[in-house]
Amino acid sequence: MTxxxxxxxxxxxxxxxxxxxxxxLSLHQGEIxxxxxxxxxxxxxxxxxLFGHYAADAGSVRVFGQELPPxxxxxxxxxxxxxxxxxxxxxGNLTVLDNLMLGSEPLTRLRSARIAARRKLxxxxxxFGLPVDPDARVGRLSVGERQRVEILKALHRDARILILDEPxxxxxxxxxxxxxxxxxxxxxxxxSLIFISHKLHEVMSASDRVAVLRGGRMVAERxxxxxxxxxxxxxxxxxxxxxxxxxxxxxxxxxxxxxRVSVGPQGARALDELSFTVQAGEILGIVGVSGNGQxxxxxxxxxxxxxxxxxxxxxxxxxxxxxxxGMIRAGAARIxxxxxxxxxxxxxxxxxxxxxxxxxTPTFSRMGFVRRAACKAHAxxxxxxxDIRGATPETRTRLLSGGxxxxxxxxxxxxxxxxxxxxxxxxxxxxxxxxxxxxxxxxAARTAGAAILLISEELEEAVALSDRIQAIVKGxxxxxxxxxxxxxxxxxxxMAGVWEAQAHAS
Amino acid sequence: MRxxxxxxxxxxxxxxxxxxxxxxxxxxxxxxxxxxxVNPLGxxxxxxxxxxxxxxxxxxxxTRATPLIFTGLAAAVAxxxxxxxxxxxxxxxxxxxxxxxxxxxxxxxxxxxxxxxLLAGMAAGALLLAGPAYxxxxxxxxxxxxxxxxxxxxxxxxxxxxxxxxxxxxAFGWPQSVPVDSSFRLPDLIPRTRLHVxxxxxxxxxxxxxxxxxxxxxxxxTRAAGLNARAAAFAGISLPRTLMGxxxxxxxxxxxxxxxxxxxxxxxxxxxxxxxxGYAGIVxxxxxxxxxAGVVAAAIFVATVFVGADAMSRATGVPSFIADVIVxxxxxxxIVALLFTTYRVRR
Numbered sequence: 001m002t003x004x005x006x007x008x009x010x011x012x013x014x015x016x017x018x019x020x021x022x023x024x025l026s027l028h029q030g031e032i033x034x035x036x037x038x039x040x041x042x043x044x045x046x047x048x049x050l051f052g053h054y055a056a057d058a059g060s061v062r063v064f065g066q067e068l069p070p071x072x073x074x075x076x077x078x079x080x081x082x083x084x085x086x087x088x089x090x091x092g093n094l095t096v097l098d099n100l101m102l103g104s105e106p107l108t109r110l111r112s113a114r115i116a117a118r119r120k121l122x123x124x125x126x127x128f129g130l131p132v133d134p135d136a137r138v139g140r141l142s143v144g145e146r147q148r149v150e151i152l153k154a155l156h157r158d159a160r161i162l163i164l165d166e167p168x169x170x171x172x173x174x175x176x177x178x179x180x181x182x183x184x185x186x187x188x189x190x191x192s193l194i195f196i197s198h199k200l201h202e203v204m205s206a207s208d209r210v211a212v213l214r215g216g217r218m219v220a221e222r223x224x225x226x227x228x229x230x231x232x233x234x235x236x237x238x239x240x241x242x243x244x245x246x247x248x249x250x251x252x253x254x255x256x257x258x259x260r261v262s263v264g265p266q267g268a269r270a271l272d273e274l275s276f277t278v279q280a281g282e283i284l285g286i287v288g289v290s291g292n293g294q295x296x297x298x299x300x301x302x303x304x305x306x307x308x309x310x311x312x313x314x315x316x317x318x319x320x321x322x323x324x325x326g327m328i329r330a331g332a333a334r335i336x337x338x339x340x341x342x343x344x345x346x347x348x349x350x351x352x353x354x355x356x357x358x359x360x361t362p363t364f365s366r367m368g369f370v371r372r373a374a375c376k377a378h379a380x381x382x383x384x385x386x387d388i389r390g391a392t393p394e395t396r397t398r399l400l401s402g403g404x405x406x407x408x409x410x411x412x413x414x415x416x417x418x419x420x421x422x423x424x425x426x427x428x429x430x431x432x433x434x435x436x437x438x439x440x441x442x443x444a445a446r447t448a449g450a451a452i453l454l455i456s457e458e459l460e461e462a463v464a465l466s467d468r469i470q471a472i473v474k475g476x477x478x479x480x481x482x483x484x485x486x487x488x489x490x491x492x493x494x495m496a497g498v499w500e501a502q503a504h505a506s
Numbered sequence: 507m508r509x510x511x512x513x514x515x516x517x518x519x520x521x522x523x524x525x526x527x528x529x530x531x532x533x534x535x536x537x538x539x540x541x542x543x544v545n546p547l548g549x550x551x552x553x554x555x556x557x558x559x560x561x562x563x564x565x566x567x568x569t570r571a572t573p574l575i576f577t578g579l580a581a582a583v584a585x586x587x588x589x590x591x592x593x594x595x596x597x598x599x600x601x602x603x604x605x606x607x608x609x610x611x612x613x614x615x616x617x618x619x620x621x622x623x624l625l626a627g628m629a630a631g632a633l634l635l636a637g638p639a640y641x642x643x644x645x646x647x648x649x650x651x652x653x654x655x656x657x658x659x660x661x662x663x664x665x666x667x668x669x670x671x672x673x674x675x676x677a678f679g680w681p682q683s684v685p686v687d688s689s690f691r692l693p694d695l696i697p698r699t700r701l702h703v704x705x706x707x708x709x710x711x712x713x714x715x716x717x718x719x720x721x722x723x724x725x726x727x728t729r730a731a732g733l734n735a736r737a738a739a740f741a742g743i744s745l746p747r748t749l750m751g752x753x754x755x756x757x758x759x760x761x762x763x764x765x766x767x768x769x770x771x772x773x774x775x776x777x778x779x780x781x782x783x784g785y786a787g788i789v790x791x792x793x794x795x796x797x798x799a800g801v802v803a804a805a806i807f808v809a810t811v812f813v814g815a816d817a818m819s820r821a822t823g824v825p826s827f828i829a830d831v832i833v834x835x836x837x838x839x840x841i842v843a844l845l846f847t848t849y850r851v852r853r
Contacts, residue, residue, distance in 0.1 A: 302740060325742030334740070342740040347733045356730060356741040365723045372721075399513055 002029045004192045005050075005081075005161055010059035012045055019045040021216045023059070027161065032183060032193045034207035034224070036200075036236055038431035039402055042216040043196045044086075047163050051083045052076040063161065082154025086165040088146050092139030096149050097121060099138055100156045117156075124155050128186050144175040162186070164195040168202060169429060173457065174289065180206040198236070198431050200229040201460075212236055233432050241432050244440045246465055246483075252280030255451035256301075256420045261310035261320075263296050263475075270296035272475045273310065278420065278451040283442065284480070285466030286455045288495055293475035294455050295337065298424040301453065302334045303327035314420055328357050333413030333450070337424040339402070343409045346398030350388075351379035353397050354412050382411030387437065403434025410441050421445055421452040427461060439465060459491060473497035515847040523843040524793045524800070528807065530843075531835035535828060544822045556817020557810040563817070565699040569771065571809035573598070573780070575708035576763030577787025578794060578801040579715050580631075584756035586719065586796050587732040589642075589749060591635060593653030594760040595784025596660035599775070600634045601627030601761030603664050605768045606775045607672060609686025616689040623690055624707075624765050631761015632754040634660065639753035643746045657784065665777050674774055685773035692770040702770035709802060711759065716798040718755070728752055760784060781812065782830070789837045795844065808833055 005027040012020040019042045027033050037043045049056045055071035062068070063079040090099050101117050118134055125132050130148050138149060147167065154162055164183075168176040180202065183193055197203050203210055204224060212220045212235045220235045234240055256278040263271040271293050278284045288294060299305040300312070303324040312320045314330050322330060336342035344353045355364045355375045364375050379393035386407040391400060400408065406426065413421070423442055427435045442465060446452055456462045462469060469486050471478040471494035478499040481490070493499070536546035557567045577594040584591035605627045612619055638652035665681065668674075672683040692702040719725040730738040731748045739745050763783060772779050786808050793807065794800025815829030 303742075304740065323742070324740060325744075328742050336740055341734075342736050345730045345734040345737050348730060352726060352730070356726075356738070356743075359723050359726055368722050368724065370721060370723055370726055396514065 003027065004029050004064055005194075006062040007046070007050060008060050008062070010046060010049055010056045010061075012042075012049060012054060012056050018216050020049070020056070023213070023216075023218050025211055025218060025221075027192050027194060029192055030187045030190060031208045032187060032195065032206060034203040034210045035194055035196045035213065036198065036203050036210050036232060037196075037213035038198055038236055038433065039429075041213040041236075043213055044165055045216075046213070047083065047165060047194070047196060050076070051081060051163065077157055077159075080158060080160040082151075082157060082159025082162045084147065084150045084154060084162065084164045084167060086167075086169055088150055090138045090146060090149060090153075093137065095135050095137055096132055096141075096152075097134040099149060100153050121152065121156060124152060128155060128189060129182055130155075143170045144179070147171070147179070160191060162191055162193050164193065166196050166198075168197070168199065173459075176202065200232055200236075200432070203232065204229055214238055237431075237433050241436050243436045243464060244443055246283070246443055246446075246467075249281060249447065251282040251467065252449060254278070255280050255315055256453065257311075257313045259311040261300070261307045261312050263300055263305055263307055265308065269308075270305075270475055271300065271307075274475075274477045276453075276470060276477060276480070278453050280419075280451050281446055281449050282467045283446050283452040283454050283465050285462035285469040285483075286453065286472050286477070287459060287462045287469055287491060288457070288472035290457050292472050294424070294457075294472060296475070297472065298337050298422065298455060301327075301332070301422045302336065302424075303332075331419035333416070333418035333421045333445075335406075335409055335413060335421070335423045335426050337428070337455075339405050339409055340398075344397045344405060346396070348397055349393065350383070350391055350395045350397050350400070350408060351376045351393035353408060354379040354382050354393070357412060358416070378415075382408065382415060385415070386411040386441070401434075403430050403437065406430060406434060406438055407441075410438065414441060414445055417448065418445070418450055421450050422455075423452060424455045425457065426454070427456075427458065435461075459488065463491070469494075471495050471497075471499070510850050512848060512850055519847045520795060523795065523847050524804065524840060527793065527836055527840040527843040530839040531832055534835050534839075535832045538831060539824055539828065542824045544824050549818050549822050549824055552818040552821040553811070553814030555814075556821075557814035562699060563813065565696055565701040567806070567809045567813045568705055569700045569702070570813050571805045572702075572704045572708050572770065573763040573767045573783045574786055574790050574805035574808055575705075575712060575802055576759050576766065577783050578790030578805050579712060579787075579798060580756045580759035580763070581787045581791035582794060582796040582798065582801055583715060583719070583759065584635075584752060585791060587728045587749060587752040588735075589639065589752050589756065590650045591638075591653050591753070591756050591760075592650055592788065593635060593638065593656050593757075593784070594763075594787045595780065595782065596653070596657035597631035597634050597757050597760035598764040598767075598780055598784045599657075599660045599664050600630040600764065602764030602768045602772075602775050602779065603660075603667060603672075603683075604630040604761075605765040606683045606686055606773075607667075609690050609768070610672075610684040612687065612690075619687070619690045620692070620769065623686070623769060624762060627761045627765025627768075628758035629761070631759070631764070632757040634761070635753045635757030636750065639750055643749060661777055664775055668775060668777070672775070677774075681776060683775040686768060688773075690769055691773065692766070700771060704766040704770040707762075707766060708805075711762070712798045712802050715755075715759070719798065724748075724751060760787070763787075786812075786833055789833050789840075792837055792840045792844075808836075 003026045007023060007025045010020050010023040023046055035043050048054045050061055052071055052073040052075060060067055063081060066079060068079060069075050097118055100121060121134055130152055132148055132152060138146060167179060207224045210222050210224055211218060214236060254277045258274050258276050260273045260275055262269050262273055303322055303326060306321050317330055319327060319330050355378060358364055364371055376393040383391055388404045388407045391404060427438050442452060454465055463486050466483050468480040468482055470480045478494045539546040539549045557563055577598060580594050605623045608626050609623050638649045641647040641652060642649045668681050668683045674682045674684045692704055695701045695703055695705060727743045727748050731743055731745055735745055790801055790804040790808055793804035811829050811832050815826045818824060819826035
């Protein structure tokens with residue numbers, strides 16, 4: 001097989017931090033290479049060097065045998081390298097066609113080459129199986145469709161090597177599967193692909209070969225067929241990581257009870273007559289395809305949304321209209337879906353975020369003044385107990401890694417021994433080591449007697465942690481099933497809403 | 507070339523930014539001075555001499571800095587919470603008007619009357635900003651528009667009052683309000699100058715504002731809400747209450763500026779008593795990077811430009827409007843300088 005791309009001895013430092021050290025990597029014609037590593041392992045930096053966003057301190061990049069000049073994205077594009085960023089670089093107010101042409105047109109030309117560009121776009125879309133409406137406004141497209149536009153943008157510039165940075169981070173699982181099928185088809189058309197990931201299952205199912213980065217170094221290369229998830233996990237983290245296992249124990253009485261709770265006006269309900277019970281010492285898993293009401297359920301139980309009908313009680317107390325502060329006071333611990341948007345104030349110090357929910361309690365303030373020493377002591381305790389690495393109470397919160405930030409949020413909500421825990425996508429975007437830590441904390445809270453509601457789109461996670469599972473489909477909940485009855489097929493049917501058909505039939 | 511976010515804004519850069527901004531603004535204004543046919547260095551020399559050259563000029567400059575401290579604090583408090591209060595000028599006049607009005611009719615000893623009048627001025631400014639804040643919370647009306655337009659309404663209302671019910675009959679037709687009772691005048695800080703104890707009140711206010719912002723629950727909640735409103739709301743902080751609290755504090759500070767100016771300097775209200783103290787307060791706040799201590803220093807700088815420009819104009823013939831140009835340029839250059847404190851340029 002011919003090598004289409006060779007990185008040799010790449011080293012890149014940012015100040016004291018070494019992002020890449022002597023990395024050598026090659027890509028063959030027509031293969032899918034997975035670049036695996038934890039957050040901060042240097043995957044994205046390496047790809048940015050390849051694409052010319054950064055100049056390497058040492059090393060060379062060769063594409064189809066030609067050495068690329070450093071730090072020149074134009075040269076990389078001209079050589080046939082295309083990059084699909086994790087955060088899309090599309091203009092939402094322009095059409096698909098406009099986005100494709102943006103930046104590739106010479107300014108000096110008077111007439112736009114729209115007709116030719118449109119023809120080329122449709123031809124590419126057809127050839128690679130990426131159907132798209134050239135005149136659709138990008139802002140109106142779904143996330144999956146936008147990603148397709150990003151890929152088309154690269155192909156439109158005649159990319160023969162495509163780099164995808166965490167392409168599934170924003171996709172629900174069926175969309176992700178579809179994406180990988182498309183990528184496979186594209187290799188048959190002669191493309192070569194690198195995708196960056198930290199998810200083992202997709203690396204195993206979608207790649208031909210895996211390169212593992214750890215701490216900026218290339219630690220291993222394997223043919224996917226000859227490795228296992230366990231081996232990859234160990235290579236990636238550098239030690240054996242095992243997710244903690246849920247052990248059976250007796251559950252207590254009902255803590256959080258929802259009876260026919262609806263959110264939103266009749267006819268356009270985000271949640272439709274939900275009934276569920278979470279018992280003390282139990283994890284109730286809510287699974288479902290993204291966008292089926294998980295966000296509304298999270299907002300309802302966080303206190304951000306009020307039910308339009310039905311009863312919601314926490315330890316017997318009506319908590320339907322309490323608001324966030326009231327929910328906290330009633331003993332609810334809430335782990336939000338998006339830690340950057342709702343979880344922390346990035347520009348504040350770690351200690352301020354650690355006490356943000358409980359600033360007005362006598363422990364942390366007196367007569368309107370913040371008791372800074374008490375707050376910082378509490379934050380230091382959280383840092384130690386929840387193993388937030390490399391941080392002090394004074395650390396600026398946005399500098400924390402995703403895993404450490406999530407540990408901070410866990411510390412904030414779990415250190416007060418809550419009665420009820422809402423864990424909304426608690427491990428989204430985290431690497432293996434952090435996932436294990438989050439699971440361990442949730443299980444510890446379960447052992448301590450908390451009633452936990454886990455909303456997750458990761459089936460393995462839901463099955464591993466939950467005592468009982470319910471599926472959410474279009475704002476409605478299925479009947480609960482026990483974790484022992486939850487095989488993938490049954491869950492798949494539940495998530496497709498099949499229980500409803502049965503209910504109607506009987 | 508690309509901008510890369512810094513992990514921390516280093517302290518020396520934060521301190522350097524306003525100085526660099528001021529230098530850049532002076533450099534740009536030098537072009538205009540040269541275009542007017544005057545040697546910029548000489549002109550700036552006259553400016554410095556005019557503002558800082560004698561004991562009298564220094565006291566005059568500090569007198570001018572006093573209201574700027576209050577309006578600068580008002581803008582800094584609001585901007586930190588992302589409440590864009592452009593209405594400092596209107597709140598200044600609201601405070602001044604109510605102070606003159608009550609101060610003319612009130613029968614009370616000075617020790618009681620002065621605090622009452624200062625509080626009345628604060629209340630007037632606070633109420634004037636509470637309206638736009640309510641409209642933003644209830645209907646999402648952009649407060650930049652409402653606060654800015656209110657400035658003109660308030661100044662015209664002041665004009666109406668001093669032509670009508672508050673007209674001073676002893677002013678020989680000058681559009682000027684009745685003066686406050688002389689027992690309510692703020693004592694001079696230095697005899698036979700215009701400098702009054704309002705300056706001390708201003709410095710104390712800066713200290714208090716710092717204390718509130720940096721040490722109280724209200725300050726912490728305001729900061730959180732200003733930096734990430736959704737995370738603050740998720741953590742149980744009431745955004746409407748926080749924003750309204752900020753509006754009342756900011757409006758009160760700008761109203762206090764007008765109140766102190768009346769009690770300390772003008773005794774009555776005129777529509778020309780402010781050379782744009784409210785608007786200049788925005789520049790003061792920006793140059794101070796929204797920090798209360800910086801506000802005092804920035805107010806002194808802007809006052810130096812204002813007072814010095816008059817002297818420069820007399821000596822060289824360059825129009826004193828150059829002061830407005832320099833202050834406005836400072837706002838623009840400071841925004842650029844702030845960019846460089848948060849980002850670094852990389853190749």
